[in-house]
Amino acid sequence: MNEIEGKVALxxxxxxxxxxAVALRLAQDGADVALTYERNTERADAVVDKIKGIGRRALAIQADSAxxxxxxxxxxxxxxxFGRLDILVNNAGVFLVGSLEELGAEDIDRTLAVNVRAPFVAAQAAARxxxxxxxxxSIGSNVAERTVFPGFALxxxxxxxxxxxxxxxARDLxxxxxxxxxxxxxxxxTDANPADGPNAETFQSFTALNRYATPDEVAxxxxxxxGDSGAYITGASINVDGGWTV
Structure with a gap:
């Protein structure tokens, strides 16, 4: 039996x-999975269909994380x-970059609403x-520990x-x-940052492994x-970055 057999994830x-990739991996490992999406119903339904094809229950919920x-x-x-909730993965995020002078109040408010407030609110609700x-x-970013390009402050x-x-x-729960x-x-x-994109060679050069990850490696x-193997890991920041921060 898989470690998360019968569990429910969002x-x-x-x-x-x-x-x-996370939703599919959790389903493969035995969980029923709900996922949120902002606009693209077709993409969300495609993931749901794949999860059901694995033999797990699935649900797509339209929700703007702001x-x-x-x-x-x-x-x-x-x-x-699903009658329960065992796993919350805060993955939704926005990626707004630009010079310090160009970023406006709306950019700041949306970034903090989606990338910070939403994970906190989701955690509050999930804990109940x-x-x-x-x-x-929560899915963070390599730039939280090493910001090598200008324009990434926000x-x-x-x-x-x-x-x-x-x-x-970790302390509260x-x-x-x-x-x-x-x-x-x-x-x-990913489609937002493809390994064959115009800046990919520069990005991967900052990693020790000199390559991009696949989404499955993060998942x-x-x-x-x-799962049960992670039961004694809490409050940790884990880099899956190919050595970006070394």
């Missing part, structure tokens, strides 16, 4: 990229539909449903905030046996943290 932003009510509702709907052994995993700030949030959650961790991917081959770490 992956925010699970219709593409790392989020889709809307706290929608975030809480997605958590509650997952628990109501989770029993002992629950897992909260994004790096938002992802660095997840480190503090994770440590606080530890007595209940619920763990909280943050995974920092490095350059990862593998999330799966480990989600």
């Amino acid at each position: 992956v925010t932003g699970g219709s593409r990229g790392i989020g889709a 809307d706290t009510g929608a975030v809480t509702a997605a958590v509650d709907e997952t628990a109501a539909t 449903h989770m029993t002992d052994g629950g897992r909260i995993i 994004y790096a700030m938002s992802k660095t905030a997840l480190i503090g949030m994770t440590k606080g959650l 530890g007595p209940r046996g619920i763990t909280a961790n943050v995974v920092h991917p490095g350059p990862t081959d 593998a770490t999330v799966a480990h943290l989600s």
Whole structure:
């Protein structure tokens, strides 16, 4: 039996990229999976169909992570539909970069709403449903620890905030046996940042392995943290970045 057989997971932003890979890996490992998406119903439905093809239950929930009510509702709907919630993966995010002078108040507000406030609100809501052994995993970024390009101040700030949030959650929820961790991917081959894109050679040159990750490599770490093998890991920041920070 897989480590998370019969568990229920919610992956925010699970219709593409790392989020889709995480949703599929958790399903392969035995979980029923709900995912949120903002606009692209077709993509979300495609992931749901793949999960059902694995033999697990699946649910797609349209939710803008900038809307706290929608975030809480997605958590509650997952628990109501499947009868429980064991794993929350905070993956949804926005990537707004630009010079310090160009970034406006709307850019700041949306970045913090989606990348910081939404994971916190989702964790609050999830904690109300989770029993002992629950897992909260947030997807951070390699730039939280090493920002090598100009224009990343806002994004790096938002992802660095997840480190503090994770440590606080670990302390608050530890007595209940619920763990909280943050995974920092490095350059990862997705449609938003393809390994054959115009800047890919520069990005991968900052890694020790001189290559992009696949989404499945990031998902593998999330799966480990989600299962029994990750039960004694909490409050940790784990780099899956090919040596970006070394």
